[in-house]
Amino acid sequence: MLSDLQEIERLKKEKNAIILAHNYQTGDIQEIADFVGDSLELCIKASEIDESDIVVFCGVDFMAETAAILNPNKKILIPDTQAKCPMACMLNAKDVKKFKKMYPDTAAVLYVNTLAEAKAEAEILCTSSNAVKVVESIPQEKILFGPDRNLAWYVSKKVNKEIIPMPSQGYCYVHKLFDLGDLHFLRSKYHDAEILVHPECDPEVQNFADNVLSTGGMIHHVARSPKKTFIICTEVDMVTRLKRENPDKTFIPALNDAICENMKLYTIGNVKNCLLTGEYVVEVDKNIAEKAKVAIKRMIEVSK
Ligand code: 13P
Ligand code: SF4
Structure with a gap:
């Protein structure tokens, strides 16, 4: 009988699948992954997938949604639908529209840790590795930046522009x-x-x-x-x-208890199951995906 790890390798070949994993996944998942990276690297990797039919995404759902938006013709799977980023849920599309009305001369630069519906309202996205470059790349002098207030603070120290946190207190609990x-x-x-x-x-x-x-x-x-x-x-x-x-x-x-419980919902067992059953498929509303894709692609362009 094959071990779970051997079975995953077998299923990857049989289904022409690859596994992408974020740096916060446990060691066993990092080891079975074909690529491990930060959110920008995963985004770029997702934009370059051509040969595989299936991508098992071991990262919270906004990362998998980004891969799905960039690859509408591929099957993007996540092993557990509850793997959500609580910070991403702190800003919805309605909030972004409200802020844009309150600050009409601004551009909305959204962290990739956002819901797809919020991404669709952004001028451009960013990750923690390219946020400064992204903000500097656009002409606007006033920037709505969210949802992470601390990343907004970091960017405001590095650029000569006005950074308005949106919402005022978005944060990562970890x-x-x-x-x-x-x-x-x-x-x-x-x-x-x-x-x-x-x-x-x-x-x-x-x-x-x-x-x-x-x-x-x-x-x-x-x-x-x-x-x-x-x-x-x-x-x-x-x-x-x-x-x-x-x-x-x-x-x-610095802290052994700094654990993102959401990232940890993935296990070797549910990754294997995901490959076996083809569940769970990540789907993003077509209209939202089309708008969000523009902002994601702008970010990838700036990061090259
Ligand atoms: P990175 O882009 O640095 O991997 O960060 C993603 C994230 O969710 C940090 O909490
Ligand atoms: Fe979201 Fe924080 Fe987990 Fe990153 S560490 S995925 S920001 S909850």
């Missing part, structure tokens, strides 16, 4: 958990360590960092850095990926 007290303690314990912080963390945590980076940015930075020890302020399985790729370096999660 990155809100990091706290300055813990970082002071870790710095005193590991003097030589470099502190890497995700821009979804609070401003005082970002200010304490040696570098503020997306998850993909952390991977590239660590590979180039002469440092040997790193304190990682983002979801705990980021450390799993960093350790896998840098066995000679030491990674300390």
Whole structure:
């Protein structure tokens, strides 16, 4: 009898499927994936899929929806329909329209962590790795930016434009958990360590960092850095990926409890089931998808 992992490999070949996984997936899922990356890398990868008929997307639903929008003729599957990003749910299309009415001379730059209906109202999308470049690429001087207030703060420090957070208090419950007290303690314990912080963390945590980076940015930075020890302020399985790729370096999660429960709904068992049954198919309303695709493609163009 085949093990679950062997069965997944067999099913991938039989169904001409690939598995894409976000950096926050557990180690076993990272290992069976054909590609592991941050949200921009996954978006670009999704835009380049040509040979596979099926994509099993191991990331929260907005990531899988983006892949579905970019590939209307392919089957995009997720292993669990409850894998939603709570921050994405903090901004709907109605809110974006309301803000646009309140601030008529602005452009709406939306984080990829949004509902498809909100994406459809955006001028352009961004991720944490390209937010500054995206905001600088558009002519408007006033920007509606959402839903993450901390990423909006990060961008506002880097650009010479007015950034209006939309909504005023959007946040990620995982990155809100990091706290300055813990970082002071870790710095005193590991003097030589470099502190890497995700821009979804609070401003005082970002200010304490040696570098503020997306998850993909952390991977590239660590590979180039002469440092040997790193304190990682983002979801705990980021450390799993960093350790896998840098066995000679030491990674300390700033908080072991920084777990995105939504990302963790995927298991080897439900990935196998997803390939076996063809469930669950990610579908996005055609009209919404067409509008959202314009904003997604603009972002990909700027990121090249
Ligand atoms: P990255 O784009 O850095 O992978 O971030 C995605 C995310 O959801 C962070 O919480
Ligand atoms: Fe959403 Fe936060 Fe989970 Fe990222 S870590 S998917 S922003 S809830």
